[in-house]
Amino acid sequence: MSSPQPPYEQVRREIVEQVRSGELAPGDRLPAIRAHAADLGLAAGTVARAYKLLEEGQIIVTRRGAGTTIAPGAVRAAQRAAATAERESGGPVDAGLVSLFAGPVAAARARGARDVEILASVRAVLAGKSGGAAE
Known part of the structure; x- marks a missing residue:
């Protein structure tokens, strides 16, 4: 244990x-x-x-x-x-999806976003909560 x-x-x-x-x-x-x-x-x-x-x-x-x-x-x-x-637990990874997300994740990190914020944002999009917030 x-x-x-x-x-x-x-x-x-x-x-x-x-x-x-x-x-x-x-x-x-x-x-x-x-x-x-x-x-x-x-x-x-x-x-x-x-x-x-x-x-x-x-x-x-x-x-x-x-x-x-x-x-x-x-x-x-x-x-x-x-x-x-x-x-x-993050099991098998789809290489196509990894390459699809690599650019946006890098851009978010460049803007100063932490991984926890990026993950929360992805979860919000997956849950259909991607409101049109202005920048």
């Missing part, structure tokens, strides 16, 4: 990766929340939060009395989750 990500997110991503890679397969059982937390040296609530997110993402299924298992469609769900995580 040495990542800057919250521990529950680390647990969630690790299980997603184990499903995606085939290390865990549909029907495989996961440890009970308390046992898993003890193994990882985390609070039970942290693992419970990760399991809840995994259930919402259709990676795992918890049934009273039967425990927690990898869901039947978990491999596809894990592949989608991994692709989303890759995009969110």
Whole structure:
């Protein structure tokens, strides 16, 4: 648990990766929340939060009395989750888009804009909030 990500997110991503890679397969059982937390040296609530997110993402299924298992469609769900995580972390880059943005980013920096301001502006444009403000 040495990542800057919250521990529950680390647990969630690790299980997603184990499903995606085939290390865990549909029907495989996961440890009970308390046992898993003890193994990882985390609070039970942290693992419970990760399991809840995994259930919402259709990676795992918890049934009273039967425990927690990898869901039947978990491999596809894990592949989608991994692709989303890759995009969110700046995953594969489209070289054409990089060259398209290189000039405007350089111009914005030359005007003194900080990267955080540039990113906020790009997000505003993507969200359709590119109002016609005068210069």
